[in-house]
Amino acid sequence: MPGDDPLQSPPAAGSGNDILPYRIHVSNKYLDITRQKLELTRLPHEPRSKDWWEPKRQVESLIDYWQEHYSWPDHEEELNSAVPQFRTSFQTPPPVTPVRLHFIHARSPHANAVPLLLIPPFPLTNLSLIRFISPLTNPRDAESQQPFHLVIPALPGLGFSDPLPNSAPPISTTANMLDALMKRLGYPRYIATNSGPASMSPAKIDWRLVKHLSQHYLESCLGVHFISPPLNSPKIQDSAVEWSKWTLARLFSSPILGYSKEDFSASTKPDKSQPKTKRDSPLGQFTSGDWEANTPSYALCDSPTGLLLCVLKTLRTLGPRRELKPDDIITLTQLVWLPGPEAALRFWAHCASQAEPVEAKKPTRKPKVALTVFLGNEEQSDQPKILPHPAKNEYACPSWARTEFEVVHSNRVTGKPGFLAWDRPDVIVDGVRDLAKAILATDKSMQISNPSAIVSQQEVVVQDERPTLAPAPAPTDLSGSTAQGTFGTIAESAEETAVETPSKDPAKPLLGNAIAGEGQKVLLPETPTRPARVESPR
Template sequence: MHFIHGRSRHPNPVPLLLIPPFPFTNLSFRHITDIFANPNDPDVDQPFHFVMPSLPGLGFSDPLPSSVHTVSKTAEMLDTLMKQLGYRYYIASNSGSSITPKGSIDWKIINHLAASYPGSCLGVHLVSPPWKAPEARKNPVEWLKLTVAKSLKAGILGYTKEDIASLRTSDRQRAKKKDSDMTTIGAFGAYDPNTLAYALCDSPTGLLVFFLTLIRMLGSEKEFTATELVTITKLTWLPGPEGALRLWAENDILAREEAELKPSHRVKAAITVFLTDDGASQDGPDSAQKTDSLSSFSYVCPNWGKQHYDVVWTGRIQGNQGLLAWERPQIIADGARNLAKALLAVDKRLYEVERRRGRTA
């Protein structure tokens, strides 16, 4: 497993595992290391010992053999990596949208870390987690709270006025998209991952188109040069597309077999969500492009995560999330820092690596 390790030069850093958004690799995000490891004012912004791996089968990371469960094995490898680097305790964050029809791979991996390794992964920062609204049959109390809040259009019962406005806008957008889901992510979902693996192996153009479509789907506002696009594509597919598409295939199987992995106890979590832009639901010259973006697919209310996690901080961000690690990495850093702040207020174990170094010195 290939990883980037950025050690902070500041005192009292917190170990942070950052999982890049599938199918991008850590090699595309080297520029954000100092934002996390060496902030301009470490007294204000918590510094991190920063670890960012490349998922198996992407970049310089070897693909996993077909005999192993890829998502759970990847989570195990990441926990082992942090411990071998000397970080007995750490926090983890994903760095991109998890709002896809079945939830993204990096979401599945970080959820496995929280559920399976709570003794070392003390907290997680979740970007747009793919939680669903409570249903009357499965959770009548929470469903009733949501129904009342939406009916009154008020910030009550754990919902803010921003949540209610975004949920209502999201409902309208989803109704408009109902008959046009074969665009963007729907088009990829129409193919079996094995079919795509064979097709992409024989088509460098297909590999490039895959990323062009993905970037459009995520609603990126960054203007990539032709060289940047080719470089991103080449860095991602270095081992070939088979390993990456095995991750995708298993993600699809997990979505059918387990709606959500339940942690043995509620791990502390910080949650970042993006408020739906009402302007995106109006007719206009840019409406088609905005509707195609993944950010308009669904709004996830932070309140829905409280049944699975101990939510210690929530960030509601205006605007399209796009490609955060390129366009607004500070949002990821802010979520991780607020998680670390909440944890350190009640648990100093995240500083243990520095205490051990002090004793050995």
Template sequence: MENSIASLHAAESEEIKPYKIHVSSKYLDLTKKKLELTRLPHEVFLPREREWELGTPKSEIEPLIDFWLEHYTWRQRETHLNTTLPQYRTALSLPTYPPSPPLRIHFLHIKSPHTHALPLLLLPTFPLTNLSLTPLFAPLTSPSSPTSTQPFTLIVPSLPGLGFSDAFASSSTSSSSLENTAALCDALMKRLGYSHYLASATGSGVESPAGIDYHLLRILGAKHRDSCLGIHVVEPCVRAPTLREQPVAWMKFAVARLFHGSMFGYEKADFLALKAEEARLRQEKSESKSKPGLSSALSVGDEQRPLLGGRRGQSKAGHRAIGILGLREPNTFAYALCDSPVGLLSLVLSALRRRSLNHMLSHTEIIDVTQLAWLPGPEAGARFWAAALEEVEDFDKPGKRGEGERRIEDNEGGKEKEKSRVAVTVFSSDGCDGPSYICPAWASSHHSILFSQRAPGRPGIAVWEKVDVLVDGIRGLAREVERVDARLKLKPLEEIVVFEEPILEVDGEESGRERDGESVDFSAWSGEGGSVGEGEEEGHGMQLEVESPDTVVAINMRREE
């Protein structure tokens, strides 16, 4: 009996189910009430040019609260996402002992119309979801010149606990959140039939919380290099080599810097950027001496450094200001954000501004980002972040280089493998306020660098503002990997089996579905994903304290031909 149940669970866990977002109307009503009952803090008067000095000002957040209440309609956004993006969810088991329940991972599978497309795992910049990466999809899947420009078939998951992916359920699994997430991503690609693939970040590693955008790709490329044939990273969390830890790399850096020459992976642009940074830092130091009190703590450049990240080149990026609020105790941090959509909106506004001072995101796009964090609850993201901090510090402690590398890169027998292949994209900042410049060659201590590019300015919100740079980095990686590895070819799955349950229609309306002899009441759902009336709402009996706010819309299931 136990064996049969285990077999049944195993079969169910391998299903790939089309997914449609449908948030409970009760949850949307709760959100509206919380917005209406918001109590905003009293403000200290500051001149307009200094109004962001203490964080998100009331003048910025009040119009967005009004927009959220009066003009923003989640049902319209929900319908748009459901009709434009091919969404799926599948349950994947974690490589843990004792075994833990599978996690349902929400992902997009966007197939290119071109037969020579390559499979690409596209990871959202933390803490965004896969639904926020839409500006990248068309340029990657359907380039204007597909014969001369490499197209890709995209697989875009949401990380565990973000969007509509399940969160890690226990401390034993979340304590290795990055390693387990990398294993889940690799398992997802193999389940979809992609035995070999490329992977890319979509945001700056050093400006992401705990360096997640870099370290997750780093682990994926190192521990799953037999299937992940190359990774593209943006501003990796690496430092200049030192004489004590990397004498050979240090000597190469010193020689290249002395001659400002293009050698050992360095370019003249690297040294121009480093020189501009040194001049900026001298100016910061000089100006900070004349700023007493709080202004001294927020010296030039610090005001624009990411609230959710750290200085470029630091391995412990990700807990600068937020750490003061208790990120080491994520539950303490989560209570405030789980109960206040406006508090979460304030954090989003601050993070967006510090990433890109003059970003052009619309009110709708800002509320979309906030809503996709608010609906599933931000607590899982906070725990993922806190666990990632501990995990990164475990294998990247200064003065203990090697322990972490062995943990990531050694095979089971303890023999060191070749370095993972990587394409590196960095930004020069053009001498503007911001964290330190990173030379692509510094990543050679962890990776085999196949391609590198240096872009002007800051990374900003790369998903929206640096699409061309990200796409060029991904294509540069693909071009170089294809030259050295013949395994990188698209081998589409001959047949993907997708299990779906039929919808029962009564008088032209969806009234329920049958599943294993059970009938599920759909009386609370509207046919077009629109608003649900109060009379219908009684039908689903959702418990907000226990269940997720999302449900899956049943649609006619068929075996793809």
């Protein structure tokens, strides 16, 4: 029964289902500990090798910058003042454990906006995607460019979301939480999208999560946008019709039956950036299969430098087109270091250990999907040949998805995906808009006809016309999750707040100019007129 599922139940006054405004607050004590660890960094001797990446010079420069120039409090203040952040709690399956999910919720000022669930690419957090708020919620031409009510969650255990208990199956539990979150916010129907190449995701987390939403929540998730999905060519035992179409199109190498010329050239093109005898695992880290997460957790929880190396290696594997500045790299590292990396590693390990039985269940009908794939047809002669190699571009013909999905739109994009959210966010935005256009052409049920139906934070925080008193601050914990301390009083405002364009500081491109385009405003959800309840540290 739907009502028996605690994740699906509507929020009750005074329950743990309240949606609370959230402010990041990292104690000075924890920042001091970080500085001390950076000062005591001991880097290994690095013999020169023609086969290995030699990051020592880059790491030394970044450590110096981190200590002497980087200011987390400045970033923290900008995030708190400009990004509409919230947390809400869900009960996981037995043994029942409350899990608080951190999310961004930015409502569009346009009447034709539809709800969008933007899922960060693992292992990035939602705060790495704030540059999407302006183009998705408040485009310059809302008539020709579909606007969205935007929800960007941090997956459990990442950023400022609580980890799942070890007993909870990660993919199905997370998908259930995300679907329940959208309904709790007043979005009974919505669309969802990846924000990174799913084929490069560790343990295929990005692919499995969005696929699970599309197949198991058909009544609420009306469509999804896959980016570079790990599709296989049709097999006769799965779909004789689709196998026949692919066989005929390939036999004649002709753009027929839903296939294009690019499909044949891209699917047979070798990836010159990948030596034939050496292969890296996704993101240059661990291969799929069983591995225990505690050893790297202990190592990385105690070493900001070690975590910085993991970020650098991941970036090198993704191969960004545009170079990230030191401020950007350290901010990405801090968003993992401050909450602690251990929960993300355990989430990864649980996903890699085995597929969940529920993932194999077939839906009652084919979900509607849009796909973005990359042709990989750029010049690759300048790709580095030493380890770690750039991630391989796994091309998949969009029509291959027809075995399991109803493909409503497909985009074939030149080049390789790289660090997509950083290099080419327009590719993600275009794919989502194409999906929304295709869905709305036949089903307008996800359009919000009554904006007041969207849950306002004022309604769920203030109870019985009285403010909720804040508990005494909890003692400081020096584990990996200490950064998630209590937050102070939320700014009091009864009206929707318009966020002006942040100052154009070239040293902070991940944050500056990320919320609103020049001369634009973004409407944020209402904040309570009285002080909000203070949460205890994670």
